[in-house]
Amino acid sequence: MNKSRKVGKYEVGRTVGEGTFAKVKFARNCETGESVAMKILAKSTILKHRMVDQIKREISIMKIVRHPNIVRLHEVLAGRAKIFIILEFVTGGExxxxxxxxxxxxxxxxxxxxxxxxxxxxxxxxxxxxxxxxxxxxxxxxxxxxxxxxxxxxxxxxxxxxxxxxxxxxxxxxxxxxxxxxxxxxxxxxxxxxxxxxxxxxxxxxxxxxxxxxxxxxxxxxxxxxxxxxxxxxxxxxxxxxxxxxxxxxxxxxxxxxxxxxxxKNYAPVKYREDEEVSLDDVRAVFEDIEDQYIAERSEIKDGGPLLMNAFEMITLSQGLNLSALFDRRQDYVNRQTRFVSRKPAQIIISNVEAVAESMSLKVHTRNYKTRLEGISANRTGQFAVVLEVYEVGPSLFMVDVRKAAGDTLEYHKFYKNFCAKLKDIIWNPKEGKDSSNLLRTRAC
Missing domain, CATH: 1.10.510.10 (Transferase(Phosphotransferase) domain 1)
Structure with missing residues (x-):
């Protein structure tokens, strides 16, 4: 299912993070061309879990604490069913x-x-x-x-x-x-x-x-x-x-x-405007009248395939015009996400992912070329969850984004290495021109 979606002046792209109560997507300000991160929260979830005050506090805090070494919150928007928090897009990873x-x-x-x-x-x-x-x-x-x-x-x-x-x-x-x-x-x-x-x-x-x-x-x-x-x-x-x-x-x-x-030693305090005025009007508007705000969302839906990644997203994802970062994990080790590329049809990719996950005793939930895998963390103290999403980046060329949704980051690194080793038959190495697992590099050995 291919989508081209806008929220207000922002063109919304791929998912870059996912948690219990929110999803974070890459987005672009169509007026300025600036890349941003869009944190999306469902109003129903906020109301169901009685989190209105907590979320309002978090947003207010991030607007108050403006500093070069703190992720900046640009603005807050409200739709009929969702709240959109527009954040600075930080590219260097954790x-x-x-x-x-x-x-x-x-x-x-x-x-x-x-x-x-x-x-x-x-x-x-x-x-x-x-x-x-x-x-x-x-x-x-x-x-x-x-x-x-x-x-x-x-x-x-x-x-x-x-x-x-x-x-x-x-x-x-x-x-x-x-x-x-x-x-x-x-x-x-x-x-x-x-x-x-x-x-x-x-x-x-x-x-x-x-x-x-x-x-x-x-x-x-x-x-x-x-x-x-x-x-x-x-x-x-x-x-x-x-x-x-x-x-x-x-x-x-x-x-x-x-x-x-x-x-x-070598300390150079960063310079910034300490007297910068901060308005919380948008925060008040979103939460005082949570049901009446509306931001137009346009969707162009086509059947028959996974999400199509546009050129702007590919360039941003691959750190400029050097597309090798899409394929070589060594150049991408500090990114929050892990990914691999395949020449196999999208449905075959999903089928293999599901089969490998089930062999690892993980629960599998798939919808529209997006799969969530769930299990118990290695130390049995909580949930471990991973989300995989298939994107079409060219004719018969697919990229699979893999990201941690719950659990320990180090455990995720180990899982990713093991999981991809089991998927070696569908992973493509452009250097060799054939399916291979040599492409994969994981951030934890």
Whole structure:
């Protein structure tokens, strides 16, 4: 089914991300030509799960915290049944992927990312906003390698008259010890702890607190039981221990971090307009009258095939005019998505995907050349889900986008490598001109 779709002034393209409550699509501003990410939420889902206040808060927060190292929210639109959040399109993928591919990063490179992270977090805190889920998977990289903080879904603004937060959330390995208690905690101090864990991971290539048993993990976090590897410089070691202080009252503050000698090396604060006015009128309009707003959606539907990828999408997807990134995973290791190419008919691709998935004991749901695979995560603590979507990129040439919908990113990397090995008969290598699995490169070995 081929579609050409518009939402307001935006031409909507392929899906680049999918979660429990939202889908993210690539889109293009037809007036300016700018690439954007369009986060789409169904109003029925928001109302059913009573998430109106949460979503409104997330959108408001992202409009308030405008900073070069934070993913920018451009505007919010409303349709009859959906809400469209227009975000900056960040092309460099997750910082997590860079760590998976390279292992530990050099100290100077780690420091650069940490400086940008601290600047972004400091800006949030100056606005009274606390992220509460800082981790490498929520840190994106732009085309120039600059860090961008994303995903404010767990962010919080403290209630009036109470400076303490009381919701236990975040990813266990990055969570501050006081968050695990029930006495309330300072959001700023908790974010600083997470920044320290991220710095450690960047420089070490592994987590400071990592146990398969949650009780053991929490015990180590509460006691700040960790050690720095030998290759950490003495100054970096000292700073990390000040950040990973289990006592939030004595933990180093952001202003002190910024004056630390190790932090200040080659530090160049990014320049931006601090007095930029931010309007929340569009947010109010969407949520105050959630049913009455309407944005025209035009669809041209043709039968008989998967989605047709247009030239603009292909160029953007393949990082400029170098189309080899469509075929060579080595050139694309930091992208959020994984993909392969096939010369087989679309229906044959789907049939093979379904057969392999079933052989791996995964539940399969297919609709219009889009397949969702579901199972239980390897550590049996939650759901693991993957979405595959077939696109026609040329005559008898199809690209299959594969993306994680739920579960651990590292587990997804391992799944992708194993899954594609089983699909080797339908994967095409343009260099050899025949079906081959040599094309595939995965980001985790």
């Amino acid at each position: 910082l997590f992927d860079k760590i998976v591919h390279q292992g530990k990063l050099p100290e100077n490179e780690s420091r650069k990312y940490f400086q940008q992270l601290v600047d972004a977090v400091a800006h949030c805190h100056s606005k009274g906003v606390y992220h509460r889920d800082l981790k490498p998977e929520n840190l994106l990289l732009d085309a120039y390698g600059n860090l961008k903080v994303s995903d404010f879904g767990l962010s919080a603004l403290p209630l009036q008259g109470d400076s303490l937060l009381r919701t236990t959330c975040g990813t266990p390995n990055y969570v501050a010890p006081e968050v695990l208690g029930d006495q309330g905690y300072d959001g700023a101090a908790a974010d600083i702890w997470s920044c320290g864990v991220i710095l450690y991971v960047l420089m070490a290539g592994y987590l400071p607190f990592d146990e398969t048993n949650l009780y053991n993990l929490y015990s180590k976090i509460t006691a700040a039981e960790f050690s720095c590897p030998y290759w950490f410089s003495p100054k970096a070691n000292k700073l990390i221990h000040k950040i990973l202080d289990p006592n939030p009252k004595t933990r180093i503050r952001i202003d002190v971090i910024r004056n630390d000698p190790w932090f200040k």
